[in-house]
Amino acid sequence: MDLKGKKIILHDMCLRDGMHAKREQISLDQMVKVATALDAAGVPYIQVTHGAGLGGNSLQHGFAPHSNEEYISAVASKMTQAKVSVLLIPGLGTMKELQSAYDCGARSVHVATHCTEADTAPQHIAFARKLGMDTTGFLMMAHLNDPEGIARQGKLMEGYGAHTVYVTDSAGYMLPDDVKARIGALRAVLKPETEIGFHGHHNLGMGIANSIAAIEAGATRIDGSAAGLGAGAGNTPLEVFAAVCERMGIDTGVDLFKLMDVAEEIIVPMMEHVVRVDRESLTLGFAGVYSTFLLHSKRAADRFGVPARDILVELGRKKMIGGQEDMIMDTAMTMARERGLLKAVAA
Amino acid sequence: MKKIRCALIGSGNIGTDLIYKIQRSPVLEPVWMVGIDPASEGLARAREMGLKTTADGVDGLLPHVLEDNIQIAFDATSAYVHAENSRKLNALGVMMIDLTPAAIGPLCVPPVNLRQHADKVEMNVNMISCAGQATIPIVNAVSRTQGVGYAEIVASLSSKSVGPGTRANLDEFTYTTSGAIEKVGGARKGKALAIINPAEPPMIMRNTISCLTDEAPDEARITESILQMIKEVQKYVPGYRLVNGPIYDGNKVQVFMEVAGLGDYLPRYAGNLDIMTAAATRTAEMFAEEILKGSIRLTAVA
Numbered sequence: 001m002d003l004k005g006k007k008i009i010l011h012d013m014c015l016r017d018g019m020h021a022k023r024e025q026i027s028l029d030q031m032v033k034v035a036t037a038l039d040a041a042g043v044p045y046i047q048v049t050h051g052a053g054l055g056g057n058s059l060q061h062g063f064a065p066h067s068n069e070e071y072i073s074a075v076a077s078k079m080t081q082a083k084v085s086v087l088l089i090p091g092l093g094t095m096k097e098l099q100s101a102y103d104c105g106a107r108s109v110h111v112a113t114h115c116t117e118a119d120t121a122p123q124h125i126a127f128a129r130k131l132g133m134d135t136t137g138f139l140m141m142a143h144l145n146d147p148e149g150i151a152r153q154g155k156l157m158e159g160y161g162a163h164t165v166y167v168t169d170s171a172g173y174m175l176p177d178d179v180k181a182r183i184g185a186l187r188a189v190l191k192p193e194t195e196i197g198f199h200g201h202h203n204l205g206m207g208i209a210n211s212i213a214a215i216e217a218g219a220t221r222i223d224g225s226a227a228g229l230g231a232g233a234g235n236t237p238l239e240v241f242a243a244v245c246e247r248m249g250i251d252t253g254v255d256l257f258k259l260m261d262v263a264e265e266i267i268v269p270m271m272e273h274v275v276r277v278d279r280e281s282l283t284l285g286f287a288g289v290y291s292t293f294l295l296h297s298k299r300a301a302d303r304f305g306v307p308a309r310d311i312l313v314e315l316g317r318k319k320m321i322g323g324q325e326d327m328i329m330d331t332a333m334t335m336a337r338e339r340g341l342l343k344a345v346a347a
Numbered sequence: 348m349k350k351i352r353c354a355l356i357g358s359g360n361i362g363t364d365l366i367y368k369i370q371r372s373p374v375l376e377p378v379w380m381v382g383i384d385p386a387s388e389g390l391a392r393a394r395e396m397g398l399k400t401t402a403d404g405v406d407g408l409l410p411h412v413l414e415d416n417i418q419i420a421f422d423a424t425s426a427y428v429h430a431e432n433s434r435k436l437n438a439l440g441v442m443m444i445d446l447t448p449a450a451i452g453p454l455c456v457p458p459v460n461l462r463q464h465a466d467k468v469e470m471n472v473n474m475i476s477c478a479g480q481a482t483i484p485i486v487n488a489v490s491r492t493q494g495v496g497y498a499e500i501v502a503s504l505s506s507k508s509v510g511p512g513t514r515a516n517l518d519e520f521t522y523t524t525s526g527a528i529e530k531v532g533g534a535r536k537g538k539a540l541a542i543i544n545p546a547e548p549p550m551i552m553r554n555t556i557s558c559l560t561d562e563a564p565d566e567a568r569i570t571e572s573i574l575q576m577i578k579e580v581q582k583y584v585p586g587y588r589l590v591n592g593p594i595y596d597g598n599k600v601q602v603f604m605e606v607a608g609l610g611d612y613l614p615r616y617a618g619n620l621d622i623m624t625a626a627a628t629r630t631a632e633m634f635a636e637e638i639l640k641g642s643i644r645l646t647a648v649a
Binding site for chain 1: 515522540546592599
């Protein structure tokens with residue numbers, strides 16, 4: 001399909017999804033350094049939050065060294081053109097936290113629900129609109145709902161006031177046809193002025209191909225992250241995607257070489273582990289498991305002696321979804337007991 | 348034996364499940380069910396089960412309160428109308444058990460503080476939230492042993508068991524439960540997380556409770572206290588079960604629980620709804636036992 005001249009809005013995730021890959025340990029200086037470099041490269045939206053979004057600081061999701069407010073304030077004051085965005089998952093984050101993120105300079109928000117639970121977001125989407133924010137309804141683990149179901153959920157989010165509805169491949173499980181079917185179903189029911197976005201994970205190496213497929217089906221916003229810094233095998237690597245767009249004549253408005261430099265010179269040296277498709281992250285993509293579960297499963301594997309891949313497959317079988325990180329430890333303990341590696345407490 | 352006569356306000360799933368639990372009680376008798384829709388299934392079912400019904404809201408019940416000797420009412424409507432319902436019924440000397448998030452009365456978790464509320468003859472007690480009922484006993488079991496600076500709970504609920512009211516007001520659920528972890532659980536700071544999982548077949552309610560103790564945890568004493576508390580909850584929620592833990596990691600204590608319901612009217616996986624109706628019934632029973640013994644007397648609130 002000829003996509004020449006199409007305008008696409010890029011949204012960088014390395015300071016939010018990338019927090020997962022850094023066990024939430026990104027310093028204020030690093031945040032500012034990355035964000036100013038992305039801003040200078042012309043990236044229009046930069047997400048800055050704890051990996052689990054507003055309200056994310058918790059035993060469940062880990063504690064970052066700074067509050068979301070500190071991160072957002074530090075970054076927002078330095079932006080020349082980029083807008084700072086945040087993630088808000090109802091049930092974890094609240095409207096109070098959205099208000100304070102806005103007060104610190106956030107102007108865009110992904111309000112995220114599991115792909116079948118859009119009706120837990122009406123308050124938050126309406127409140128974001130009231131604040132005048134660029135508002136996205138973000139349907140996570142979208143492979144777990146069929147195209148018609150995604151269309152119905154997206155329509156709800158549009159009804160609550162979302163400017164944009166995203167198909168979010170949290171498990172990096174989808175193939176291009178899966179993406180096209182869901183984006184196409186949304187395009188068929190949403191108002192023409194409602195935008196559609198795609199957020200990919202690279203667990204099967206499909207981040208770029210899936211994002212292009214999304215554009216072919218009508219998406220105009222694409223999430224990615226410089227050098228792919230994100231949960232699992234990372235997000236769609238933004239500089240690679242920008243290069244493909246340039247070859248295809250898709251207009252992203254970013255400076256490709258500057259973006260490549262951010263990835264190579266700033267992000268890669270920050271990585272604690274090489275974010276790539278390896279045995280465990282491939283398992284996420286293959287079994288359809290939430291990408292953030294990767295490092296949690298590796299820790300549970302170390303503690304209880306059950307291989308991370310076995311834990312991930314079991315979590316997939318039990319249909320655990322984003323936010324159920326506590327069930328990783330629980331599942332690992334149950335498996336360890338069944339394998340004679342752990343004694344039960346009598347109750 | 349004489350029983351205390353009760354009214355149920357709200358003819359939805361919770362109200363219907365309450366009929367079953369109250370009918371089994373040796374000290375409670377369900378007499379009235381109050382709805383707002385004459386065609387509602389809940390009212391029809393209540394009539395079949397032998398209750399008197401009105402579709403005119405609480406005002407339809409008021410003229411019958413004295414002649415039918417209604418002494419306890421359960422409100423399973425919404426936070427928006429609860430205050431008015433409570434005012435009208437309290438004025439007639441009816442004690443209110445609030446299953447809405449209104450929380451105008453003190454928060455009640457039976458094994459933690461029901462005794463105190465009954466002794467004080469509180470005329471309105473609030474049942475917090477399903478996640479609160481399922482997790483606060485455990486937080487309290489730790490905090491009664493050692494100081495807890497922070498407690499965090501994660502409630503996983505099956506999608507089918509979460510009604511439109513909770514969905515549209517998820518922030519209220521978060522605030523109410525977080526506050527109760529502090530006020531009733533005894534942690535200095537509380538945080539509540541809710542996850543709604545659509546898996547089929549529906550998953551049974553799960554709760555993970557994590558506490559950070561001020562000093563290094565005394566593992567044996569804390570484990571003993573938790574196991575003791577679980578037994579207390581099991582007296583009114585038999586499906587309250589320890590799945591894993593307690594496990595200790597530095598000052599962190601973690602407990603992984605499951606709540607299966609009794610399957611009265613609500614399906615077994617909806618342990619979250621069952622623990623609310625069971626806790627509310629337990630609360631009413633304690634008041635009823637005291638009233639029947641003559642140790643407390645309900646009086647009209649002017």
